[in-house]
Amino acid sequence: MVGMFVCACKRVSDRTIEAAVASGADTVDEVGDRCGAGIRCGGCHPFIEGLLAVRAASPEAMVAA
Numbered sequence: 001m002v003g004m005f006v007c008a009c010k011r012v013s014d015r016t017i018e019a020a021v022a023s024g025a026d027t028v029d030e031v032g033d034r035c036g037a038g039i040r041c042g043g044c045h046p047f048i049e050g051l052l053a054v055r056a057a058s059p060e061a062m063v064a065a
Contacts, residue, residue: 007037007044014047021051028052 003013012035020034028048032039038048 006047007040009040009043010036012037012044017044017048018051021048021055026052 003015005011006014006017016035017031017037020031020037023034025031025034028038028045031037031048031052038044
């Protein structure tokens with residue numbers, strides 16, 4: 001399955017963002033530091049925030065890629 005671009009500004013895929021969260025990013029800013037997503041327009045913030053909420057609720061649900 002091919003990932004899709006979630007951050008259009010920086011052309012960052014959902015899989016790359018998921019990997020940043022799984023590897024320990026705890027905020028949108030930390031995701032941006034790790035992969036570049038979320039540092040420009042903010043259109044991808046809801047997706048990133050959703051992943052962060054899933055990780056906070058169930059850390060074992062996400063495994064580092």
